[in-house]
Amino acid sequence: MHTDSIARAAAALAGGCDSPVRSGWSVGGAPFIQSGARGAYAFDERGERYIDYVMAYGPLLFGHTHSALVTGLDAIAAGGAVWGSTHLEEVRLAERIRAHLPVMERMRFVTTGTEAVMSAVRVARAFTRNDLILKFAGNYHGHFDLALLDAGASAHTADASRGGIPEGVMRDVAVARYNDLASVDALLAGRESELAAILVEPIVGNMGYVTPVEGFLAGLRERCDRLGAVLIFDEVITWLRFGLGGAQARVGVRPDMTTLGKVMGGGFPIAAFGGRAEIMDVLAPTGSTFTGGTHGGNPFSVAMAHRVLDLLELHPEYYPQMDALGKRLADGIRAVFAKRDLPYAVVQHESIVDFKFRPGPPNRNYDDARAADKAAYARYYHAMRDRKILLPPSQNEVMFVSTAHSEADIDETIAAIDASLSVAEGAKAAL
Numbered sequence: 001m002h003t004d005s006i007a008r009a010a011a012a013l014a015g016g017c018d019s020p021v022r023s024g025w026s027v028g029g030a031p032f033i034q035s036g037a038r039g040a041y042a043f044d045e046r047g048e049r050y051i052d053y054v055m056a057y058g059p060l061l062f063g064h065t066h067s068a069l070v071t072g073l074d075a076i077a078a079g080g081a082v083w084g085s086t087h088l089e090e091v092r093l094a095e096r097i098r099a100h101l102p103v104m105e106r107m108r109f110v111t112t113g114t115e116a117v118m119s120a121v122r123v124a125r126a127f128t129r130n131d132l133i134l135k136f137a138g139n140y141h142g143h144f145d146l147a148l149l150d151a152g153a154s155a156h157t158a159d160a161s162r163g164g165i166p167e168g169v170m171r172d173v174a175v176a177r178y179n180d181l182a183s184v185d186a187l188l189a190g191r192e193s194e195l196a197a198i199l200v201e202p203i204v205g206n207m208g209y210v211t212p213v214e215g216f217l218a219g220l221r222e223r224c225d226r227l228g229a230v231l232i233f234d235e236v237i238t239w240l241r242f243g244l245g246g247a248q249a250r251v252g253v254r255p256d257m258t259t260l261g262k263v264m265g266g267g268f269p270i271a272a273f274g275g276r277a278e279i280m281d282v283l284a285p286t287g288s289t290f291t292g293g294t295h296g297g298n299p300f301s302v303a304m305a306h307r308v309l310d311l312l313e314l315h316p317e318y319y320p321q322m323d324a325l326g327k328r329l330a331d332g333i334r335a336v337f338a339k340r341d342l343p344y345a346v347v348q349h350e351s352i353v354d355f356k357f358r359p360g361p362p363n364r365n366y367d368d369a370r371a372a373d374k375a376a377y378a379r380y381y382h383a384m385r386d387r388k389i390l391l392p393p394s395q396n397e398v399m400f401v402s403t404a405h406s407e408a409d410i411d412e413t414i415a416a417i418d419a420s421l422s423v424a425e426g427a428k429a430a431l
Contacts, residue, residue, distance in 0.1 A: 005033045005045055024393040027378040032390065037064035039404040042390050050390040051409050055400035057392070058205065058237045059263035061308075061318070061351070063404025068307055069266045081300040090297035093305050097260070097272065100244040104258055107274025108283065109297040113236035113261035114142025116273040117199070119291040120257050121146060123273070124197035124230035126282040126289040132194040134187060136178040138207030138366030138396075141199060141234050141259075145169045150366070151206075178204065178365045179212060181219040188223075197230040198223065202247040202255075205237040207369035209347045209354035209398045210362070217253040224256070230279060236261030236271070241351060241400075243319060244312060266308045270301035318403050322351035325401045325410055329353050332414035340421060354398040357424070369396060376424045383420035389413055 009031075010016035017023045017031070024031040036043040040063050042052040055063070062069065090109060098104050110116050121133055133146060141147035145165045174191070177183035178200075188195060198220050204210040224231040233255035238247035240263045248255060257275030264270055274280060282289045295301075312318065330348035333355060337344055343359035356363060357373035357380070377395035384391050389412075391399065401410075 006030060009033075021392070021394050021397075026374065026395070027381045027393045029378075029382055032385070032393070039063045039065065040402060040406065040409050048388065050385070050388045051405070051413055052390045053399040053401070053413075054390055054392050054397075055402055056262075056267050057397065058241060058400050059261065059265075059267045060400070060402055061240060061263065061322075062266065062311065063402040066266070066311075066404070068311055069304065076300055076303045079299060082295060082298045084294055086297070087299060087302075089299060089306065090302045093302050093309075094272075094274075096306075096309055097264075097274075101239070101246060101248070101258055101274075103248065103254055103256070103276065104272075104274035105277040106280035107272050108280070108291060109302070110271050110273065110291070110293060111269045111295045111301075112142070113234075113259065113271050114144055114147070115293070116236070116259040116261065116271040117141040117147060117232075117234055118144045120232050120259050120273040120275075121197060121199065122291065123275075123279060123282055123289060124232060124257065126287070127279045128196045128229060130194050130196035130229070131172045132174060132191055133172060133197050133199055134174045134176055134184065134195065135199045136201075136366075137175050138178055138210070138369055139199075139201045139204060139234065140206035141201075142236075146173050149173050150175045177367070178207075178210065179216050180365065181216060184220070184223065188227075192227050195227050195229040197232050197257075199232045199234065201237070202233045202235065202251050202253070203238050203242070203349070205352065205398050207366050207396050208356050208363045208372075209349065209352050210364060210369075211347075211349070212251060213364065217251050221253050221255075230256045230275075232257045232259065232275075234259050237263075239263060240308070240312065242349070244309075264308060265301050265304040268301050268304040269295070270298075270305055319350065321403055322401050325405050325407070326351050326353050328407060328410045329399070329401065329413060332410065333417055336414065336418045336421065339418075340425070342421070342425070351401040352398050353401065356395065380420050380424035383423035384416055387416035387420060389416045389420075 015023055033045045034042055035045045040051055042050045094107050137150040140151050146169055174187040176187050202217055221231055233248055235246045235258055239260050242250055260272045281287055284290050326348050330346050330353050333346045344355050345362040346355045347362045357376040358371050363369050372395055374395055381391050
């Protein structure tokens with residue numbers, strides 16, 4: 001299927017893709033070759049329509065090609081797509097973000113979530129003059145060296161030394177168990193004075209959907225306060241998915257720094273990192289720590305970010321609309337599971353829906369996520385694709401609903417799930 005396209009990709013792109021998850025390596029079979037997208041739908045190279053729950057792995061709150069984000073782009077580009085100078089629209093965007101995320105007293109725009117987290121880590125180290133970063137297995141913070149150790153999403157690095165990550169990097173990272181403060185304390189024992197920052201997804205979307213247990217994030221806040229370390233919330237997925245105040249407003253814990261990603265630009269390449277003014281003052285030219293880039297705060301992406309915030313501020317009804325669709329999908333999946341007597345937990349938080357092929361309660365950490373049946377998910381993924389439903393080709397990801405999805409799309413999806421489970425579970429039973 002699509003052998004010519006796949007062969008062309010393999011001959012020109014390393015591994016036939018620009019991001020490994022797109023190759024479908026974890027589910028096997030032919031990768032999905034896309035030719036277009038509109039609303040809630042993706043189209044393959046033959047022009048066949050699929051209901052899309054990948055949504056570019058989260059940032060497409062309004063689906064593909066929302067009219068407010070695809071009209072009048074020539075006028076923006078006509079003024080210049082990149083300038084290399086500070087401009088007032090990036091200042092205004094920073095002011096708008098700060099109004100919703102007060103912890104970001106000062107911020108700096110970059111191009112990707114990876115750059116945002118990498119920069120935040122450097123700033124935290126410069127501010128504390130310490131090197132140790134504590135992070136959590138199954139959290140995903142981009143593809144720079146430190147972030148890839150025991151990472152979630154499709155990036156799990158089983159052998160860091162073979163993955164090009166130097167031993168020096170590994171010495172300055174501690175990887176704890178999410179939702180487990182005892183694990184944090186055990187890893188910090190004897191190294192408390194070395195800690196620069198605790199880096200965490202406050203609500204996780206990269207080992208399936210995982211919520212923090214009571215007291216976990218507050219415990220991280222207390223440890224950072226006691227040890228003089230910086231608490232960094234990675235909200236690349238959660239900001240705007242969970243409202244204009246992001247996950248930090250929902251969990252009631254205030255970080256020192258926050259990182260944001262492409263959701264702010266409706267999928268266009270823009271990201272940011274920021275935090276308390278005294279921390280951000282270590283950055284040049286005020287301080288001696290360098291981060292920078294020609295595309296940071298470029299006028300085109302900044303203009304798109306303003307359009308996204310305009311939509312969300314003018315249409316508060318979008319959030320309950322997505323929540324209702326998410327609930328409809330989750331309730332439908334639960335009904336299918338009940339009918340089939342399947343012991344899988346369905347989790348739903350507003351526009352995110354998830355379940356794993358693992359009996360028992362929802363995931364609480366990466367150990368739970370890795371215990372899920374990968375082969376069952378692979379069969380399920382391809383059965384759903386046969387029924388024109390596009391899911392992420394990795395069981396560590398989640399389903400994202402957008403304002404473009406309709407109740408009819410949800411109902412079609414539930415019917416496809418019911419039929420696809422016959423394939424996934426039937427093949428499993430036959431083994």
